[in-house]
Every structure is written in structure tokens, then in C-alpha cells.
Amino acid sequence: MSEHDFIDEGRRRFMISGALFVTFSMVRSTDALAQEVIADEGAAVHVAKETQALAGSLKTNPFLDAWIKITPAGKVTVFTGKVELGTGVRTALLQVAAEELNMAPSLITFLTADTGASPDEGLTAGSHTIADSGSALLNAAAQVRGLLVDAAAKHFGVDAGTLTANDAVIRATDGRRMSYGDAVGLVDLHRNATHTSPLKDPKTYRLIGTTLPRLDIPSKVTGGVSYVQDMQLPGMLHARVVMPPVYDAKLVSFDDTAVMKMPGVVKIVRNGSMLAVVARGEWQAVVAQRALEASSKWTPGRTLPDPATVHRDLKRIATQQIKVADQHAPVAPAVKTLNARYIKRYLLHGSIGPSCSVAQFDGTVLTVWTHSQGVYPLRDGLAEMLSMQKENIRCIHTEGSGCYGHNGADDVAAHAALIAVAMPGHPIRVQWMREQENVWDHFTPAMVTELKASLDATGQIVDWQYALWSSSHNERIVNAGRLLPARMLEKPFVSAPSVPMLQPEGGGDRNGIPLYVLPNIQVMNNFSPTMPLQTSAMRSLGAHTNVFSIESAMDELAHMAGIDPVAFRLRHLQNPRAKDVIQLAAKQFGWPRGPRARNRGVGFAFAQYKNLMAYVAIAVEVSVEPETGHVTLEHAEAAVDSGQIVNPDGVRNQIEGGIVQCASWTLHEELRYDTSRIRSFDWGTYPILRFSSVPRRINVHLIDRPGAPFLGAAEASMGPAAGALANAIFDATGQRMREMPIAGDVLRKLIDV
Known part of the structure; x- marks a missing residue:
């Protein structure tokens, strides 16, 4: 790897040294202890009762030396079981560990997922990295620093509160000093993390909340060895x-x-x-x-589904009905009702x-x-x-x-x-x-959603009935049969059965439950364990389609009620953090906008990713070419609340990238296939957003909440961006686009009508 790529150089030195760190847990294996289950896009992980209260991935990897190792010579190595996917998490996680260790990042060797060295954190997926691994490292680093300082205090015969630790050196007021390497000889780090940590006051942070330049970028932009x-x-x-x-x-x-x-x-x-x-x-x-x-x-081989009927067929092959929301309360009578059906096609x-x-x-x-x-x-x-x-x-x-x-x-x-x-x-x-x-990609599944929602005479939503149909969004590796070559062997392996991912994370039904206050709500996930095409996880899973559907409907209901779309959303929310991002995005965009130029439109959308992670509100402006149906995302203003921000530029990068990628999905992308073959075999047969169509301007506004839990942001903009685009196209053309992709020839024909 490049000499400028700090983390990869650490990995290279690690490999050359031949060192092997083995971590394991000696937690009693009894059913009584497996009280909690953690699941993202992988298999469920049972958490022992005595580690349930630990932060993030410390629940499943409680030993401190699984995360941080210090040699007698003072070399500090920090491990994560998560991986870098271009999101900048290597840099952010290093910032977290360095902050609580009170060390300059350059003094730390940071190693990512390696089955011979790192803790087992399962998958890097579902925007869990900073929330889970970041929380674990924050607390593990604070506890390691505390143990080292306590050991030095006992050695010096002074109160630990009188010592300072900086750049792997512990100093006493009388001038005595001890390196982390010396201190680690006085304490055993092979111990379980505790439920409380000597965390620093967020007001004193020097690294968390700052934009540390990404470690992986130099080699990528200079053509160095990166991948x-x-x-x-x-x-x-x-x-x-x-x-x-x-x-x-x-x-x-x-x-x-x-x-x-x-x-x-x-x-x-x-x-x-x-x-x-x-x-x-x-x-x-x-x-x-x-x-x-x-x-x-x-x-x-076998025949592929007919693209003309595949969405209709989803209703036939969906054999599992999972009620994910069901609430009823007395309300005023309905006076207006919206019935809508939304379509997403297979994407690669x-x-x-x-x-x-x-x-x-x-x-x-x-x-x-x-x-x-x-x-x-x-x-x-x-x-x-x-x-x-x-x-x-x-x-x-x-x-x-x-x-x-x-x-x-x-x-x-x-x-x-x-x-x-x-x-x-x-x-x-x-x-x-x-x-x-x-x-041979694991495509993201085609989906159908259907909505029936009613308003009372005051414009309040009194009833919400939502159903979705989808095959599996998660065929991750849980057995050998999930590996394509293993199914081709002379003695082939069989893939594990497809099972739905349950709420609150969800799979096809991710973000299927609106965050809005709805007195009467029913949400049904119709899951198909069989898959017409090979499918699995893609960024945001079902949230892209569900938020597209929900936010399109919210916009349409607002127009039916004669209420501004932003005001309509706010009146249906009680969550103050949700209101904060909506109001900030609207303010920065200048909502409500005055009269638009011809073929220009504005749209708004909001969601909290998985109703657990980052809050995102987006306002966009688009231009439409009636002759071609081409849509250009001219301008977007996004507001984000991801709790305590580790690296502001990292969050902005992910929101910006999500908006661009979602624009490509929502406006242009669809897999081409027929009953014989997959036909999207190159970039000519599977068009993605071109550089010439990248949004003219995207501004991301961050709400930092020092000391609050980290909330994953990497996938949080996908749904709101889709909803905002659909709503802006309606504003520009008067056409409600409910089948993705929503630009191009289909839009042109509707405009011609």
C-alpha cells in the first residue's frame, strides 16, 4: 500500500510482523444469559445478560484488549471490526479512540476488520458503524486511559485526579512521568469493560466534532494503491x-x-x-x-420473471404477512381519502x-x-x-x-x-x-406499496393503511450455500432459507412505519421467501421505497388539505428533533418559495432513518425538460441531526453522496431483463447518473448534539431525497410520479398528455 496511507501501512506492518491477536469471550453459555438480540443486515447475535448494558459493540466483544493493545514499548494499536466502504469511518473511528486516549491520531496504529486480529462486529451495514463501533471505542478508550492513569497514580503514590495523560505519556505535577507502555505493565487490559466509563466532558473535545482529513483519500486522488x-x-x-x-x-x-x-x-x-x-x-x-x-x-437453466408482470406476481408469491403496526383510536370522521400505489423496479x-x-x-x-x-x-x-x-x-x-x-x-x-x-x-x-x-449481482428487490389515508375536516390525518410487497433484502452469508460458487460445486451447497428482517431495523419494511403521529395506523409487510431474481442488501434496503411512498403521500395529502407541505408535516409531529431538522431545512432553502419559473419545481421530504438513526429533512429544486422528460436536480438543502458529530465533513459527504446516488436510482435506474437473460450487462444497458447531471448545488446543515449518542447517517438521506424529488416533479409538471424511475420517457409521455 502507499506510504501515505496510514491505516493500510499499519496493516502491512502488522502482517509482516506475523503477530496474531486472538480474542474470545468466557461468558457462560446458558439460555438464561442470552436475553438480548442484536441484528442489522446479518444474522441475529445473542448478547449475554451481563454485557447488555455495555455501549455499542462492547455488548458482544466486552474485553478491552479486543479493542486496544499497548506494547511495553508504548506502541498503541486500536482495532475495529467494521470496514471502510468509502464512508470515511476509518478516520472517524480513529478520531473517537484518539480523543478518549488523549493521543494524536498519528501516534496510533488503527486496524480494521481482520479475523486474525479484530473484534467480531459482524457486518458493516445499516449505518451501524459509528453508533456501534464508535460507541464501543469511545468507552473502551476512556476505560483504558482511566486504568492506565489509576495504575500510574498508585505507582507514584498520588491521587489520580492530579495526573494528566497526553500523547501516551502520564505526567504528575512534580515532573514525574510514565508512558502508556510502562503503565500497561501495571494493569491487565484483558478484562471486561464496565458499565460506566470516565468519559471526557464533550466541551473539552479536541478531535471529536472536528474535520480530520480522511486517511484514505490521498492515494485515491493521486492514483495510488487503494483497493x-x-x-x-x-x-x-x-x-x-x-x-x-x-x-x-x-x-x-x-x-x-x-x-x-x-x-x-x-x-x-x-x-x-x-x-x-x-x-x-x-x-x-x-x-x-x-x-x-x-x-x-x-x-x-431456469426462466426469469416477466418484467411486465413481476410486480403483480409479487402479490402471488408473498406468503408471509407480518403486521408491523396496528393502532386504533376514536377520531373525527374522514372527509377526504387518498388511495395510491407505488412501484420500485429491480436495481443493481x-x-x-x-x-x-x-x-x-x-x-x-x-x-x-x-x-x-x-x-x-x-x-x-x-x-x-x-x-x-x-x-x-x-x-x-x-x-x-x-x-x-x-x-x-x-x-x-x-x-x-x-x-x-x-x-x-x-x-x-x-x-x-x-x-x-x-x-450476477445481488439486486435490490422490486417492490410494491399501497396506501390508503384519510383526512378529517381540519386537515388532520385520521387513518393510515399501508401495505408493501417485497422479496428478501438480506441474503448475507449465513451459510456456505449463500456463496454463489458453493452452489455450483459438484456437491453443491444449498442456500439458507430467506427470512424477513424484523422491526425496528426492518428489511423491505424498513421505515415503513411513519414517524408522524397517526391515531389509526396499520402497516403490513407481505414477504416473499422466494425470489424471482437473486436479491440482497443495497443501501437503505426498503427505506428508499417506503419513504418515497410515505413522503409522496404526505405531500399529496397536504395539497388535498390546502396546507403548506412543511406546515402539514410539522402539525403531524411531536418529536422535537424531527421538527428541528424540518424547520432548519425549510429555513435554509427559503421555504415556502414564491412563484416558480416554467418547468421548475420544489419539493420537501423528511424521515428518521429506521426511526432509530439520523434525522434528515431535504428541500430540493428541479428543472424538467418537457420534450425529453429529463430532470435535473438543481439545488438541495439538507438538515441532519446525527447526535454527537464525530467528523462534520464525513457526515456531509455521506448526505451529499446519498442525495446524488438516490437521484440516480429514483430518476434513471432500472434493471433490464427478459424471461431469458439479464440484459443490463454494461453501462450502456444500465444507465446511471452522469457527471453532467450531478446536482448544481447541495448544502448540508448539521445539528450537533455534544454528548448525545452517535446516530448513523450514511444511509439516512436515501428516502428523503427520493420523496423530495417526486414532490418537486409534481410541483414542476402537475404529474404525480408513483413508479420509479420517475424521469425520462415515462414523464415525457405524461407531460404530452
């Missing part, structure tokens, strides 16, 4: 895989004679329908893969860099470098697939080029692992081709 796609190891071989043309197709035959004679080709690896070619050079592997693919013959992740992994097997230990969002779940899946002990597999997170959700990272890691085990001693690099990344 797993950039990795090079001595003696590394390059592999490319041949994928089936369609789901469930089986490999019948292939011609390897000519391929084995091609320049640089070393080996063809086949196990059932898993087929790959290995070569000395990457381009040699690509050329050989194309030849091998051309000679391969497959069984027909569109990762800029096709999925990639490097693996090496030394005959005993398999090491996998991966951009998976969950190195521990991946390790467990690989162990089952390869019939290996978990202890003999090490998965090291290495950032990938573009992902927000469950793309091909785990699957390509499984490919690399299978090939590496077949070729011991050689580092094997596998990168999917662009068409493989698109066609």
Missing part, C-alpha cells in the same frame, strides 16, 4: 471465472485443449459448474477466459470496480483479502464450503472500488478461495468481468 483491485503479491497468478449464462444452468462440457496452449495459461480449475482459468498475466487470463467461455456448453449495485479478491493457501492456512462487508461471516461460510477449520482461514478486509451493500465481494472471495486451495503456494487474484458483476 483490493490494486493488490500485487510476489508470484501472484491471475484467474478469471466462466459464469453460467443464466440461473441454475449446469456446465455440460468445455474444450480445454486449445486454452491450455494459450500464452501464460497455467491451469484450468473445475469443480462441478465452477470453472476458472489461471494465467501468469491478467490479460492472458482474460483472453483465456473468453476462449473457455466460448467453448462452454450449459443446460438451459453498479459497483465501479468489478468485485475482486486475492487468496493464498500455504497447505494449512488460507488467507483471503476481500472487500466483503463482513469478514467473520465470510470466513465461516468459506470454512463450511472448504471443510476447513475456521481457525485456519483468515479474512482480511481490503477496501474495494465501489459498493454499498451486498454485491459480488463475498462470491468472488469464494472463487479465489476455491482456486487457491486447488493451487497451494500461489497467491491467486480473481476479478470478475463487468458483465459478470452486473448479471
Whole structure:
């Protein structure tokens, strides 16, 4: 890695040193202790009774030395089980730890998810990183600092309150000093965290709340080594895989004679329908893969759904009804009723860099470098697939080029692992081709939502009935069968059954319960355990569609009531923090706006992500070209409350990026397919937002709440941005767009009418 990339250099030094930190918990294993369950986009994690009150991920990783290690020489290493996905969390988490350790960040070696070193924090998903890992590090660092200072105080024979700790040195008023390295010899950090921590007064923070420059940016903007796609190891071989043309197709035959004679080709690896070619050079592997693919013959596979009827079919295949809200109260009679149906089509992740992994097997230990969002779940899946002990597999997170959700990272890691085990001693690099990344993506599911809402004579909502239909938003790795190559083997593994993610996190029903005060409300999640296409998690899961639906309806109800849309929302809210972001966004935007220019419109939307995380309100202005239906997001003002802010620029980056990505989803994106094949195999067949269409101006206004819990913000703008765009298009054209994507030819035809 680049010498300027501080964290990756730490990982490199760690790997060269050969050190292995093993952490485990000696909590009694009884059903009585497993009282609490934590779940995000992965499997549920049971929390022992005695650790329930601990902060964040300390609940599941309570030992202090799982998070912070200090050598006698004074070297401080901080660990997190979360990974960097381009959100800047490496920098923010380092800030948190450095703040409570009273150290300059440059003095700390910071290591992210590695099954041979870091605590097991499951997945980096659901905007949980700062809320869970940040809270754990904040408290672990404060407790470690407190223990070191107490140890030094006993050694000096003084009161701990008279000592100061700064940059890993503890100082007494009489000039005596002790390094953290010396102090750690007087205290055992292999102990459970306690329920209380000697946290600093937020007024004294020097790092938390400031914009520390991101550690991962320099190499990215200068073309340096930044991603797993950039990795090079001595003696590394390059592999490319041949994928089936369609789901469930089986490999019948292939011609390897000519391929084995091609320049640089070393080996063809086949196990059932898993087929790959290995070569000395990457381009040699690509050329050989194309030849091998051309000679391969497959069984027909299964028919794909008809895109013309897939949304209707969702109602037929949804076999589980989950009532997520049901409340009734006496109200005034309804005088106006809105009935609306909203549609979202399948989307793909569109990762800029096709999925990639490097693996090496030394005959005993398999090491996998991966951009998976969950190195521990991946390790467990690989162990089952390869019939290996978990202890003999090490998965090291290495950032990938573009992902927000469950793309091909785990699957390509499984490919690399299978090939590496077949070729011991050689580092094997596998990168999917662009068409493989698109066609074999874990798409975000198509969805249908239906709403019936009524107003009384005063314009108050008196009844809210909402239903949604969706297949799984979560096919993360919980067994080997969730790995695509494992299902292609001669002795194939079977994927674990699809199950719904329950509230309050939710999956397809994430943010399906409005934060508004509604006296009569019923919300039904109609879940399909079968999936017409391969689907899994993508940024915000069902929140994108649900908030789009809810906020579109709130706007329409406001117009039916003859009430300003912002005022309408405020009168249906009691949460003061929700009101604060709405009022701030409206103020900064200059809402209500006066008369608009022709083909210009403004829109507003709000949500608290998962009703648990950051509050976001967004006001936007759009321009519409009637002749083409093209929509440009001209201007957006967003207000955010994410509790205690760690890195202001980091929060702004995520909200801005979310608005841009959501504009692409909502205005343009839809997967193209027919009953035979996935047809969105490149950027021409799956258009995303272009640089020329990036919003002209986005301003993000932050409400900082020092000392308040961290609230995840990375996915919080997706839903509000979608709702605001739909409402602005209505303001510009008079057309209610209820089927995404909402721009382009469909809008043009409605305007022509």
C-alpha cells in the first residue's frame, strides 16, 4: 500500500510482523444469559445478560484488549471490526479512540476488520458503524486511559485526579512521568469493560466534532494503491471465472485443449459448474477466459420473471404477512381519502470496480483479502464450503472500488478461495468481468406499496393503511450455500432459507412505519421467501421505497388539505428533533418559495432513518425538460441531526453522496431483463447518473448534539431525497410520479398528455 496511507501501512506492518491477536469471550453459555438480540443486515447475535448494558459493540466483544493493545514499548494499536466502504469511518473511528486516549491520531496504529486480529462486529451495514463501533471505542478508550492513569497514580503514590495523560505519556505535577507502555505493565487490559466509563466532558473535545482529513483519500486522488483491485503479491497468478449464462444452468462440457496452449495459461480449475482459468498475466487470463467461455456448453437453466408482470406476481408469491403496526383510536370522521400505489423496479449495485479478491493457501492456512462487508461471516461460510477449520482461514478486509451493500465481494472471495486451495503456494487474484458483476449481482428487490389515508375536516390525518410487497433484502452469508460458487460445486451447497428482517431495523419494511403521529395506523409487510431474481442488501434496503411512498403521500395529502407541505408535516409531529431538522431545512432553502419559473419545481421530504438513526429533512429544486422528460436536480438543502458529530465533513459527504446516488436510482435506474437473460450487462444497458447531471448545488446543515449518542447517517438521506424529488416533479409538471424511475420517457409521455 502507499506510504501515505496510514491505516493500510499499519496493516502491512502488522502482517509482516506475523503477530496474531486472538480474542474470545468466557461468558457462560446458558439460555438464561442470552436475553438480548442484536441484528442489522446479518444474522441475529445473542448478547449475554451481563454485557447488555455495555455501549455499542462492547455488548458482544466486552474485553478491552479486543479493542486496544499497548506494547511495553508504548506502541498503541486500536482495532475495529467494521470496514471502510468509502464512508470515511476509518478516520472517524480513529478520531473517537484518539480523543478518549488523549493521543494524536498519528501516534496510533488503527486496524480494521481482520479475523486474525479484530473484534467480531459482524457486518458493516445499516449505518451501524459509528453508533456501534464508535460507541464501543469511545468507552473502551476512556476505560483504558482511566486504568492506565489509576495504575500510574498508585505507582507514584498520588491521587489520580492530579495526573494528566497526553500523547501516551502520564505526567504528575512534580515532573514525574510514565508512558502508556510502562503503565500497561501495571494493569491487565484483558478484562471486561464496565458499565460506566470516565468519559471526557464533550466541551473539552479536541478531535471529536472536528474535520480530520480522511486517511484514505490521498492515494485515491493521486492514483495510488487503494483497493483490493490494486493488490500485487510476489508470484501472484491471475484467474478469471466462466459464469453460467443464466440461473441454475449446469456446465455440460468445455474444450480445454486449445486454452491450455494459450500464452501464460497455467491451469484450468473445475469443480462441478465452477470453472476458472489461471494465467501468469491478467490479460492472458482474460483472453483465456473468453476462449473457455466460448467453448462452454450449459443446460438451459431456469426462466426469469416477466418484467411486465413481476410486480403483480409479487402479490402471488408473498406468503408471509407480518403486521408491523396496528393502532386504533376514536377520531373525527374522514372527509377526504387518498388511495395510491407505488412501484420500485429491480436495481443493481453498479459497483465501479468489478468485485475482486486475492487468496493464498500455504497447505494449512488460507488467507483471503476481500472487500466483503463482513469478514467473520465470510470466513465461516468459506470454512463450511472448504471443510476447513475456521481457525485456519483468515479474512482480511481490503477496501474495494465501489459498493454499498451486498454485491459480488463475498462470491468472488469464494472463487479465489476455491482456486487457491486447488493451487497451494500461489497467491491467486480473481476479478470478475463487468458483465459478470452486473448479471450476477445481488439486486435490490422490486417492490410494491399501497396506501390508503384519510383526512378529517381540519386537515388532520385520521387513518393510515399501508401495505408493501417485497422479496428478501438480506441474503448475507449465513451459510456456505449463500456463496454463489458453493452452489455450483459438484456437491453443491444449498442456500439458507430467506427470512424477513424484523422491526425496528426492518428489511423491505424498513421505515415503513411513519414517524408522524397517526391515531389509526396499520402497516403490513407481505414477504416473499422466494425470489424471482437473486436479491440482497443495497443501501437503505426498503427505506428508499417506503419513504418515497410515505413522503409522496404526505405531500399529496397536504395539497388535498390546502396546507403548506412543511406546515402539514410539522402539525403531524411531536418529536422535537424531527421538527428541528424540518424547520432548519425549510429555513435554509427559503421555504415556502414564491412563484416558480416554467418547468421548475420544489419539493420537501423528511424521515428518521429506521426511526432509530439520523434525522434528515431535504428541500430540493428541479428543472424538467418537457420534450425529453429529463430532470435535473438543481439545488438541495439538507438538515441532519446525527447526535454527537464525530467528523462534520464525513457526515456531509455521506448526505451529499446519498442525495446524488438516490437521484440516480429514483430518476434513471432500472434493471433490464427478459424471461431469458439479464440484459443490463454494461453501462450502456444500465444507465446511471452522469457527471453532467450531478446536482448544481447541495448544502448540508448539521445539528450537533455534544454528548448525545452517535446516530448513523450514511444511509439516512436515501428516502428523503427520493420523496423530495417526486414532490418537486409534481410541483414542476402537475404529474404525480408513483413508479420509479420517475424521469425520462415515462414523464415525457405524461407531460404530452
